[in-house]
Amino acid sequence: MKSRYFGFRGGWLTFWVTVACATDMTLFGYDQGVFGGVIVTDDFLNTLGIAGNASLQGSITAIYDIGCFFGAIAAFVVGDKLGRKKTVLLGTTIMSVGAILQITTYSVAQMVNSITNAFGEIVGRIIAGIGNGINTATAPPWQAETSKASWRGKLIVIELILNIAGFSLSNWVTFGFSFVPGPIAWRVPLACQFLFIAVLYGTVPWLPESPRWLVAKGRDKEAEQILADIEGTEVEDPYVQTELSEIKWASDYEKTHHVRIRDLVRGKQGSEGGSCALRRLLLGMAAQAMQQLSGINVTSYYLPTVLIVSVGLSNRMARLLAACNSVSYLLFSLIGIPNVERWGRRKMLMYAAAGQGFCYLIITVLIRYSEKSNFAGGKEVASASVAFFFLYYVFFGIGFQGVPWLYPAEINGLALRSKGTALGTATNWIFNFMVVEITQIGIQSLQWKFYIIWTVLNLSFVPFVYLFFVETAGRTLEDIDNYFRDHHEILVFRDKLATSSKRPQEYIEKENHEIRRQSSVNPRAMSLAANHRRFSTISAEDAGTTGYAPGPEMKVDGSYKEM
Template structure:
């Protein structure tokens, strides 16, 4: 990978900062009494303002079924950045709950477009051996931004009045403005260019991204393979309608739908978004609750860093098995210890601290591996003609389930407390079985070679593309010798 390719990938992975910071705001702001009092929030309204953001995100993600293929990955990001600036400004200056929620919906829409589009964009400009690490960097970005938000949230909690929570919300402008400015130095996706028949530009971008300056074979092989696969898909008239006609395309959609569903049924969003409420229920003060929330973000960032080292080395599935081992253990201990805490066990305070401790085990298992998996796997297994739609589908399903969980969790914690987490424990066990039976390993393959994993024809393997490049070079040398 050359320096230019690395900088482009770094820009694309910054798309997760939108989501990480916004999610952090949703959590931390519940620890600000001034915010609760300003809008006179109860359990229903707390769920509503969380759902407003995620509802907007679903609409943004659904836009990726058609927008990125029509106007391009880069132009979609630029439009979303502008909308994000508008939505964040409304949230920051809102004098009524209606205006605040409207801003949350617009900001959520922008975040949804960018968060679910950047994995597609990243996969299309990554060398095959780097896609897992790029997913890991994506995970680091989302967790690190969440962590920074929580520490900022803790610091601002010592500021009195409405300025604290308005400043916390206003800082969401930083990633929006930063990505908008950075976008003017970014290239179009080479595979989108090929999809539009702009092959010369596609080749130029691949050369700039993957040309080493010493050995041009790889970028030329990649170009041949991309062009052959795109032309094959156009000749076969493959596209969104193929999802209905072709079993292999349907299987890919089933896999990404299941992934999005079971990721949210892990229980992570119930714990993460309502940590402050849970810590208070377990006997923690408001300041301690915000401190523990910041620690949660730190643990998640550590998990993401570790995932980046192993995601390409071990493969996708082994890392996710480790992830679910930690999550299932953590969920089981949350249920057990919380039940004993509410039963008035003799060591009640210790039980409460035990629940908090094992919540971090869930965070450690989920934050790095699962954020890397959703950022990598759907984009890998989808062909170019439906890649943005397939990735968007995974995120849409994920966030539809998230909306339900965000809305019902405050009430569920009030009414059934620890019993709520039994649902997530069972769901986690089910997904491990599904993962083992149906999800193929994708480590080390080019995007165009993924079709073979699902029984589809690969127009040209990388080796065959290499032979074409070799033949072309020999022909060129022969012509040059003849002229001389």
């Protein structure tokens, strides 16, 4: 039917799902960065009556993360009931209300006193945070469940790179409006959220629901058609039937072995250890916790403050450098797109953590010497630390920007994917709140010692990932389910099946066997299988990386042989 999705199928349909999910993450990045510029705007501080009150400034900034935390918990509760699309629309609507409150709280009638103004801003930021928490917990699994295995990692990394683009845009918008006097300097940057909200309302309603969510709800026919539309083929295609069969089998298995989260916390694992649900939940949550404990929001929210207080730069120069840094951050993060499948999730996290730890180590040393009263070159040494703040963002953009958001959407099984992603997102936001809340106080009270914390944490992530993290690159979501059904060892560093950045051969052979079986059903299926192979022009080298290998070759008599 040409009327479905305005006639878009295959790659174009995936493109539009990516536009919606990427817009959601761009809005997340914009919101994360815009307040770093707003909180150093004189008119904003005077309007709220919080100029010179570092504690209250930190609380108003960080309270957004509390809203995001509760939004992620809300996604945990309603996500599986509403589905991915409706949940995103719910979050977007709530964000709209929060944005309006932030922009309009300061009307003349409401400006009774500074407490009222601060309270209005706090309420607006909490509500906006709830909406953002819902959306950031839902967009990654929606993208993961509507993407081919060979595209999944790249697409979610692209979304998180656009998150950086939103962050960069917010830095430049607030820098540009810093030259404008009065409330426009901060009202307009906050109002720009509605550009992204409009795109979400214009795309999400007509896009396909997650086929895996539909299977979990018993709506197999709808799921079958969406899988065919995503592949750009017909429902009779044996590849589609194979994928549908694997999704249904995984869904049935998880329902049979499902254990409630409250029982998992009590140590119950279900029959025969089930599918390692608790371990998978904790791995996804650990990835998100590591992202925040890497110290990214010491600089994302407060880079102008860090450059003013720790380095000694002027307000205007600090803003300009923060904006320039965001561009560098965006450009270097592009390295992650082609390499997220080639290097794999484990290597990207380990390389990035080592680089981030090195940067914070040098920053610590340089700021230490800059603060020594008897050190002649203190100012020059402090200025040199700016280069390592920039380099830190390079490592973070390559590895830690995208993978921690991708990993929970991949590592959790179908029965807990929405809840697991929501818990991972909630973990991210609660650690985000902690970091943002302590940063201003830490910089002022601990000075150079504050940066030792982030040095130690980043370097500790390298062995942690090496020992415990299972590789997900190149695997279908059902491959990952198969691994956890059959392997219950917690330490994985010696298991090549768990650590290989390429799709294991046994999974490829199993998929080819199932495609051959599905292809024998009818002649039309055989023809579709041949077409599917002809248009999937993937090199033998990439087959292991992307998770797609050439299928069987059809003989003249209608039987199949291996290619």
